[in-house]
Amino acid sequence: MDTIISLFLIFIGAALINNFVLHYFVGICPFIGVSRRVDMAFGMGCAVTFVIAIAATLSWTLTFYILRPDAPLSAWLWKALGGNPGITVDLSILSYIAYIFVIASSVQFVEMYVKKFFPALHRSFGIFLPLITTNCAILFACLEIMKNLQGGDQLWGLHHALALSVGGGIGFTIAIVIMAGLREELELCDVPKALKGPGIALLVAGILAMAFMGFTGVDRGVADAIRTLTHN
Amino acid sequence: MSTVSTITEPGQEYPAPARKNLLLDAWLVLFLAITFGTALAFVHVKLSPIVQANIRNETLSLVPVLVGSPEEFDIQELSQVTPSGESLSFFHVTDKEAKGLGWVITASSIGFADRIQLLVGLDESASQILGIRVVDQKETPGLGNLISDPEFRDQFEGAPTAKPLSIVKSAPAEDHQIRAVTGATISSVTVANAVNQAVLNLKYYLESNPS
Amino acid sequence: MASSSPSPAERFIAGILPENPIYRQMLGMCPTLAVTNSLKPALTMAIATTFVLLCANISISLIRPLLKPHLRILVFTLTIAAFVTIADRLLAAYLYEMSKQLGPYVPLIIVNCIIISRCEACASKQPLPHAIADAIGMGIGFTLALASLGFVRELLGMGSLFGHQVLPSSWPNWGILVLPPGAFLTLGALLGAVNAWTARRKARQLSN
Numbered sequence: 001m002d003t004i005i006s007l008f009l010i011f012i013g014a015a016l017i018n019n020f021v022l023h024y025f026v027g028i029c030p031f032i033g034v035s036r037r038v039d040m041a042f043g044m045g046c047a048v049t050f051v052i053a054i055a056a057t058l059s060w061t062l063t064f065y066i067l068r069p070d071a072p073l074s075a076w077l078w079k080a081l082g083g084n085p086g087i088t089v090d091l092s093i094l095s096y097i098a099y100i101f102v103i104a105s106s107v108q109f110v111e112m113y114v115k116k117f118f119p120a121l122h123r124s125f126g127i128f129l130p131l132i133t134t135n136c137a138i139l140f141a142c143l144e145i146m147k148n149l150q151g152g153d154q155l156w157g158l159h160h161a162l163a164l165s166v167g168g169g170i171g172f173t174i175a176i177v178i179m180a181g182l183r184e185e186l187e188l189c190d191v192p193k194a195l196k197g198p199g200i201a202l203l204v205a206g207i208l209a210m211a212f213m214g215f216t217g218v219d220r221g222v223a224d225a226i227r228t229l230t231h232n
Numbered sequence: 233m234s235t236v237s238t239i240t241e242p243g244q245e246y247p248a249p250a251r252k253n254l255l256l257d258a259w260l261v262l263f264l265a266i267t268f269g270t271a272l273a274f275v276h277v278k279l280s281p282i283v284q285a286n287i288r289n290e291t292l293s294l295v296p297v298l299v300g301s302p303e304e305f306d307i308q309e310l311s312q313v314t315p316s317g318e319s320l321s322f323f324h325v326t327d328k329e330a331k332g333l334g335w336v337i338t339a340s341s342i343g344f345a346d347r348i349q350l351l352v353g354l355d356e357s358a359s360q361i362l363g364i365r366v367v368d369q370k371e372t373p374g375l376g377n378l379i380s381d382p383e384f385r386d387q388f389e390g391a392p393t394a395k396p397l398s399i400v401k402s403a404p405a406e407d408h409q410i411r412a413v414t415g416a417t418i419s420s421v422t423v424a425n426a427v428n429q430a431v432l433n434l435k436y437y438l439e440s441n442p443s
Numbered sequence: 444m445a446s447s448s449p450s451p452a453e454r455f456i457a458g459i460l461p462e463n464p465i466y467r468q469m470l471g472m473c474p475t476l477a478v479t480n481s482l483k484p485a486l487t488m489a490i491a492t493t494f495v496l497l498c499a500n501i502s503i504s505l506i507r508p509l510l511k512p513h514l515r516i517l518v519f520t521l522t523i524a525a526f527v528t529i530a531d532r533l534l535a536a537y538l539y540e541m542s543k544q545l546g547p548y549v550p551l552i553i554v555n556c557i558i559i560s561r562c563e564a565c566a567s568k569q570p571l572p573h574a575i576a577d578a579i580g581m582g583i584g585f586t587l588a589l590a591s592l593g594f595v596r597e598l599l600g601m602g603s604l605f606g607h608q609v610l611p612s613s614w615p616n617w618g619i620l621v622l623p624p625g626a627f628l629t630l631g632a633l634l635g636a637v638n639a640w641t642a643r644r645k646a647r648q649l650s651n
Binding site for chain 2: 480506509511513514517518521522525528529533535536537539559600601609616618621622
């Protein structure tokens with residue numbers, strides 16, 4: 001039960017309370033630049049969610065078995081090569097390089113796969129795939145996973161990593177779709193000339209972020225409710 | 233955005249290389265990888281001891297402050313697994329003759345926004361709180377983050393641990409009562425609960441390891 | 444802009460305002476919004492980014508004749524990621540407090556569009572002096588943008604600058620500016636102000 005609650009907390013935290021876009025400001029470029037039509041925004045959101053889940057799985061595996069301090073695979077290799085067993089093997093200095101290549105290659109892989117097996121899907125949101133490599137949301141998810149694998153009492157499992165990344169991807173989709181809807185309406189408004197385009201988009205995003213602040217504490221309330229229900 | 237879209241689609245602008253040249257083409261990438269790998273290894277060897285020391289000092293520099301800033305002291309690091317399976321770290325502060333001066337315990341609990349992490353200083357018999365410090369928090373600026381201010385945290389100094397601490401919203405009448413930060417009851421209660429849990433953990437530790 | 448190649452001095456000036464990465468090109472928004480709730484982290488971030496931009500521009504410009512077109516993005520990414528790792532370690536070793544506060548936003552410099560777009564648009568085509576001037580100009584432009592945001596948010600949000608109280612204590616701190624929504628609101632307002640100012644200047648030049 002506790003595992004389910006903790007997964008739920010991570011998921012809600014990433015999707016709503018600490019929304020990737022409106023709280024952590026990752027994935028802002030497409031949020032301001034691309035989100036002008038709801039259907040395009042939704043396509044972009046789906047593509048990001050898909051890639052983020054794959055990149056998170058890969059980077060969790062890589063971090064857990066190879067990159068983190070005293071990781072099993074690299075420690076074993078160190079011993080097999082006759083290294084001093086007293087030294088803790090720590091490859092975490094390579095993590096940033098490793099993550100960016102994991103992201104780039106999973107984007108490539110997803111694009112090839114989707115193009116070959118789901119041509120219709122590729123036509124609808126394939127154009128967003130190459131853009132995703134420079135989307136900070138994905139690297140941010142990898143970094144959060146790394147932070148929770150650096151030691152301490154509770155290391156994240158793959159399920160935690162997936163909860164965070166899927167939650168983050170859904171949070172990104174929610175934010176970008178709402179924003180696109182608002183901007184479709186803004187096209188019809190008489191905006192002061194200096195604020196046209198990104199200016200007004202940022203102001204609207206600010207108000208949206210205020211609204212999302214209202215979610216603070218929701219996770220704990222719901223978790224408490226689940227706990228009392230299961231105890232009774 | 234136009235720059236980004238052109239640079240991220242290299243495959244469409246240039247023909248793919250012939251297969252036999254693949255390694256020959258990639259020599260620059262391999263060379264750079266080796267160069268940067270060496271540079272990073274050098275940076276790691278040079279800087280990681282400093283980084284590790286920074287991380288340790290952050291906690292250790294607060295430990296003596298929390299037991300009344302003795303002039304000469306030794307710090308022992310201990311750890312204990314609680315009945316609920318959490319692992320906790322303790323610091324036992326002693327003077328040069330190994331006479332105990334007090335304990336410092338890490339404590340944490342989920343606050344309004346995120347986890348609040350504390351260090352709690354207690355006297356040798358765990359009967360009185362000597363002080364608390366907020367190590368990490370992401371509470372609302374201007375409201376919840378005032379839990380780090382001396383005005384709030386100094387109330388904990390000298391509080392007895394016989395009864396669990398409780399948060400009140402008016403001037404405290406008894407010495408186990410702590411006045412909440414205005415507008416941040418949840419953050420205040422979180423801190424009090426974390427301190428109470430830390431006291432229980434230390435008492436549990438002292439019972440299971442009678443010296 | 445690549446057609447008539449400008450001199451190093453022109454490139455330097457271009458980065459500061461005419462092609463300012465934040466106010467004109469809207470690149471690198473993530474750190475701009477995330478770390479500017481006060482001046483100190485904003486400036487630390489700007490310096491770290493400028494360091495990476497300068498190092499990356501220098502390396503790319505030096506190996507420019509060897510670059511294979513289809514591998515260049517790979518080379519850029521590798522170079523940037525390596526320098527970001529170095530910057531991250533340096534911060535953790537010598538400015539630990541700042542490095543903790545900036546958290547994941549230091550490694551996120553890797554995907555900062557400013558750097559990769561400067562590598563692509565300038566360093567991979569221009570000789571060393573141009574690349575250096577371009578990096579420093581862009582770096583100063585980025586620093587000015589971050590500092591302006593940090594200045595407004597810290598002054599109005601907490602009444603202080605660099606952590607020192609400057610406004611009288613009767614100032615009701617606009618707490619919202621320090622919170623995430625304040626980042627969007629401040630940048631939106633500043634962007635509007637910069638646009639209005641440029642429009643007025645252009646109009647005056649035309650009338651003269």
